[in-house]
Amino acid sequence: MISLLIKNFDLSKTFEKVVEKMYGWGESIILKLPNFILAIIVFTIFWYAAKYVSTFIKNVVLKKVSQESIKVILGRTSSIIITLIGFFTALAILDLDQVLTSVLAGAGVVGLAVGLALQGTLHNTFSGFILSFLPNIQIGDWIVSNGHEGQVTDINLRNVTIKEADNNLVAIPNSKIIDAPFKNYSATKRSRITITCGVGYESNLEDVKKITIQAIAGIFKQKPQEEIEFFYTAFGDSSINYMIRFWTDATGKREILEAQSNGIMAIKTAYNSHAINIPFPIRTLDFGKNKFQSETITIQKA
Template sequence: MFKDFDIKRAFEKILDKLYGWGEDILLATPNFLLAIVVFVLFWYAGKYFGHFIKKVLLKKVGQESIKAILARTAFIVTVLVGFFTALAILDLDKVLTSVLAGAGVVGLAIGLALQGTLHNTFSGFILSFLPNIQIGDWIVTNNHEGRVIDINLRSVTIMEADNNAVVIPNSKIIDAPFKNFTGTKRSRITISCGVGYESDLELVKKVTTKAIAELFKQEKNEEIEFFYTAFGDSSINYLIRFWTPIKDRKDILDAQSKGIMAIKAAYNANNINIPFPIRTLDFGKNKFRAETLHIKNME
């Protein structure tokens, strides 16, 4: 009888507990359904918000990788807000507090462990909104020169003239000077040369300037500049500067090449000499003769 009584009491306690849980579930069902609806709404709102940021707000940003990362970040932030809102609806304040505290500790640990990566990430955000560097630009930075083929949250990739890709961390680009050839439509080209000492310098200046002017049209507020720079060992040296459209290093080399050919053709037509250094070698002929005579006398 005693055992039957204990079993009956235990069974009644179990039933009471189940009934209590059932009542709690029934009472919490509206909040639970509301929390699910709220979380689903925030989920879809995050997707549309990310799409809006990528297609509208970041329309002028040329880097697709940056657009994707920012859109994904907006989606995650929106979903997290929906998650915390759903917990608040379910009156899970303690769980919400624990989650926030854990997220703070984890975030601090990750921040300390990934300082360099975070530096590159923030630098990537800065670069993505700067007009000074874009995909397709020809730049010189950190002793490397080439065309920018990718900008992401970690690095900038440039393709050098020898067709080798160089990956440079974003922080290096931000912290160091860089030169962008594509940033301006026109640049100034310099060609150096020398003419013989017998040359008519006024004629040389006139012929050289005319040869460049016929080949490279100068726009408003631009002019061809000619300067004699030094009395060289075998020539009077000068430099000439002029403006031309430039997008990369190849354009500079092409302009210099065309300018040199035009100057040489003009000099040939006007009998202007471009001298080259002449070196006279002294083999000590007198000393050699004296040593030869001395040897003959000894014989």
């Protein structure tokens, strides 16, 4: 009986402590509620301010900067910084200074561990900053890199996104582009186009050269210090092969293909007018060299 009374007393005492603790929490929540609401409001203001500041930096502060990738990276960086300032300000309003101090104190150790674990990601991040400030690659350029070819649509802190000719997107890590060669068709406004062809052995090579150069010059105007180059390259199996090179405005693969197509059509039209033959391989079967003999077999009956 006595032990039962002792147990009931302990349970009632424990319940009183729980109620007292919950009452204290409720009182603290009520007292902290204005600060909590204020912290949410402040963080929300900083959140929207980050977006407007990012847009302001890209469209106003960096208006005269022609390189779009610089605008994008600096805009995103400013947005992240302002958002972090708002987060730490909200913690200070909630009187979580000790938590903030602990976070900053542990940032060094955590940063070291994260840095070792995410070496590849950090490499891509720093490479993204480098690419953003490089004039050799910009948004809208047509590049070839790591076996992929297309137009640059985005440069961020992780990868470069290109849209290939089939309209599919390919994300290439920044470190891959930094560490490997890449070709940028848009880096120069003028490109040299090469067309290869062949003419029959019966052709007058001087006339072929003159007519071909005239056909190209008629549709592609060469600027000063530019010229149309014509070279015979080889005696082929059925033709004498040559290549012709000329300059035209081209900042992407599409313009290069169009120039090659127009050049081929102009050459074919000129050859038709002057009866110049463009031969193709022909296989001749001569059965006259094969003498078939028929033998008569006589079967004698016993």
